[in-house]
Amino acid sequence: MTPLKSLLVFGKICSTLLIDSYMFVCHVCVMKMSNMTSESEERINSPNDEASSERNMIGNGTLKKGPWTSAEDAILVDYVNKNGEGNWNAVQKHSGLSRCGKSCRLRWANHLRPDLKKGAFTPEEERRIIELHAKMGNKWARMAIELELSSMLLAKIGMLESRVSKLPGRTDNEIKNFWNTRTKRRQRAGLPIYPPDVCLQTLNDNTQSQNMGTFPNGDTSSSHPEILPNNNFQIPAVEFKNLGLSHELFAPSLLDNFLDIPGNTLLGSNFLFPISHPPKRIRRSDPSYPIYDGGLNDIFQYEDSSFSGSHAFLNGNTSSSDPISWATKMELPSLQYSSTQKMGSCGAPSSPLPSLESVDTLIQSALIGHQKSDNRNSGLLEAVLYESQTLKTSNSKNSNSNSNSNDAAAACSSDDDDWEAYGDPMSPLGHSAASVFSEYTPHTSLDEHHDQSLEAISVKQEAAAAAAADESGGQQLEREDNDMMMKYCRPDLLLDSPWFGGGGGSTSTSNKDHCGLLIDPLSALFPDDFCNVSSMPGPSSPFDV
DNA sequence: AACTTCTGCAACCGCAATGCG
């Protein structure tokens, strides 16, 4: 062992001992404090906390409110390490902590959990949050879960080694605070809450959904109004008239409040037409929504659970991700978009979201286009699932369809070369994505309005970018990275990447190994689909290159 | 330096869903 290694090991041992000692001392201090026998030690740690602790005592004086002290934290951490999470009301009984169970749970979840990421949000995280909020509204807990799940999936399939960074451990409270702060800030600056590109994504998605007679979430049960962004990102009253709606549909005050918000640029279709009232919460016990507790494999252990052939944990089809639920509560509107990258490749301001969510949403549109109106959002898994199903029918499709699709995609793309390069007709996903374009790209009067909106929004975007210095960094970054991230936003490119056995059509065995990264858990989840896919002969199989 | 205002964050509260006897 080299001296350097020895030093490192020694340092690690010392730090461990120090932490343990500190924990023990803190524990002792708080035990004393809780018995009201001595307060001196606690004052050393946090004099201000102790000064306010008495006035924060509630009830019979055994429960404390207000900021947590480091000693209390230590007790709680110690307790959870020994007993695990849950049964929070027992914490007070067994640890001597003068906090109610609710407070303990909150403190643990928001501050003491070891897998938390603290610090300022990165631009990428901000993008993800904006996108998620546009998608699902004020569903902070679900947003936090989606952030974490997507990062885990990326890790699993190896994309972490690419440009996509991990987004671990943000709490719902953190996301909520971030969003509220950001909203206030943008309101003050007179900026739209949602970036124009997100609006455009929603517009495009809704347009496509209309053409398909479906909502972005796949609902086909009711008609819905045209959702078009306004140039100045305000909701004009005329929209309500055009929609055949009256203000009486809404409580006037609520509507006024809603319209007062500068960033309320769009009315998601579901916002106006609530369809269902899904369960509000996701429980740990819900088999369709597993909670990650440390290992990625935990995601995939639900193969035996009740979400047959689905991956509800990713898309949250259980419920509240369905934007309708929040819409009925008149929360800030999400934009209900789902197909992000199509817009980006159609020359409109492209999506700034080089994330799994982007993959997600693009595939989702494909799913919709293929009558996958099962009210699910999409995820990477669904992307592959969808592709597998596409493959099953690929033989029945004529080659003309392929060429047309690719032509349409190429004509639509703002990056023709890239599209041509990745739109390999032999690439099933290239075919699929292109098919989506050709089959479902709207050719209605909406196009005209769409183009006008794009132009107007483009101007607005520039003005907003100039005015919003605080946002400019992120948006600029988004534009700069867009090309580079394109391949990670498009499933065809993604699946064509080495991680999915593509790599420009090379036929190395390592590609198969990479494929295994994804196929293994997926085949465990959906044995039928993946047996079929993997057993398909010839180059039409996405993983048999 | 003192005071006021602003901002962001941590924590609380109310409510609803779920678990369980």
Add this chain to the structure above:
DNA sequence: CCGCATTGCGGTTGCAGAAGT
């Protein structure tokens, strides 16, 4: 089925520090 306990979510509030005057 009912009622109680527990858990979790989303909205709101209060406080501490930063920024401005």
